[in-house]
Amino acid sequence: MDFLAEGFRRALALLFSGDAEVYGIALLTLKIGIVATVLACGLGLPLGFVLATRPFWGRRAALTVVNTALAFPTVVLGLLLYGLLSRRGPLAAVGWLYTWQAIALGDVLLALPIAAALAAAAVQGVDPRIRRTAETLGAGRWRTAWTVAREARFALAAVITTAFGHVVAEIGSAMTVGGNIRGQTRTLTTAVALYTSQGDFGLALALGLILLLLALLVNVALQTLQGRGHA
């Protein structure tokens, strides 16, 4: 118990003392999380919308692929990405291996199927009369899509939150393609793993608390944007 209590005390001390390393890691995680979530949702939400609303040949197969990708192991994803970005890989010229961009790329690939699959489910959950009503009132394709998306906004906000949560909590790919380099690619999750293995439980716990705080802040921000739950 002393060990745990000591860990909490040290965590709080680090948080309130404004430790540069702790906040550097937190800011990098936040930056990667925002970039990856924006890109993954920017691509995944429209993809999910198309999968949910547009009948096309192979739609069922596409949905199966997206749903299967939800369970893709992040370590394997990191491994594949490492193969692509390493010196002998086809994308070596990009020079992203062991950079924050590589971590963000892995996170995008991780969160994209999450955003697409959950967005498809969210849009499919919208009453089909909404689309018909928008159409019969004269809305064109884009306005109809926007109207349907508006109806699903609470569910879509949950999709964004889930995607962000996965991105900031991801460790397998971040460790493999980021390398956990101090001051450069050390994220909250890789740092927690490192400090725990080094026996610095207090520092690991402080970083874990920041991770939870980040998730909480994003949730609160999204709920505020949703308009406080008006039906």
Next chain:
Amino acid sequence: MLELVGVRHEYDGRVVLDLERFAVAPGAAVAVVGPNGSGKSTLLRLLALLERPTAGRVLLDGTVVTPGGAARRHVTLVEQRPILFRATVRENLEFGLQVRGITRAEVNRRIENVAGRLAITPLLGRRRHELSDGEVQRVAVARALAVEPDVLLLDEPASSADRAAALTLYRTLAEERARRPLAVCLASHQLEDAYRWADDVRALADGRLSPVTPENLFRVDLTTAESGDLKRACVGTVEIAAMTDKIGPAILAVPPTDIFVSRKPLASSARNTFQGRVTSLARRGPGGGGGGGVHVTADVGVELIAVVTEEAVRDLALAPGSPVVFSFKASAVRVF
């Protein structure tokens, strides 16, 4: 003129609508009546250009039109169970006007006007979860009228409304049609409303238009057990004899004007003679769409409607509860 020509529509390989021609003329007031599952809602969705028919064409003023085109802005549908967007009533009314790029001042003018006529002005600031089913239906009609379509399609518009709200709705439609050339096509399973309101009442049964008026339509199964063309089908607690070579599922239609009404059974060639009691009498005005006369509804083991003259009602002393005999020939029964 909005028309369906040679239209057949299927869901999962099952034919739900099969029409040679169905037209709604400019300024017309058409009522489509029929039981649940007869294809009324599908018909309206095809007319509204919300679905593409499996076969056949939809024409607007002689031009073939398809879902997604600009023609859809001429036709607006109010569904049987309309839904409002997740917004205030005012924002719902604004929707169709905004997508047409109508100016703010005109949007406000139209909303005030239509809200006043349908008595929903006090609801403008409310959201959908704060409204009753009847209020949602009125708002949906107002939302459709606000965009001033050439053709307004209404699917059971009074199904959630009380009598007063239904009368307000029909009065508003009449006012709108008096103000501008608006065609209205209304689907209903209530014959009374259809006759009271429409110029042209058409019956739909199993996706096909009935060749006769919409009363006395029965879904039956004609078995092959009988020899020849005289077949009997169970309807309610009676058997109706019909001349037909058709077998299997079919619709029987007994034209109300082909039913002889008497106090006692007649010695005649009629193969169908049923005794019962009058349940109601309804008088139709000559311009009311019912073709005039008195509609006598009787329970003869099944509910049948006959049309007779006012003199016949007087001579036979017909009144609710009085005994009555309905007779009609097997050859008078239409089978389709």
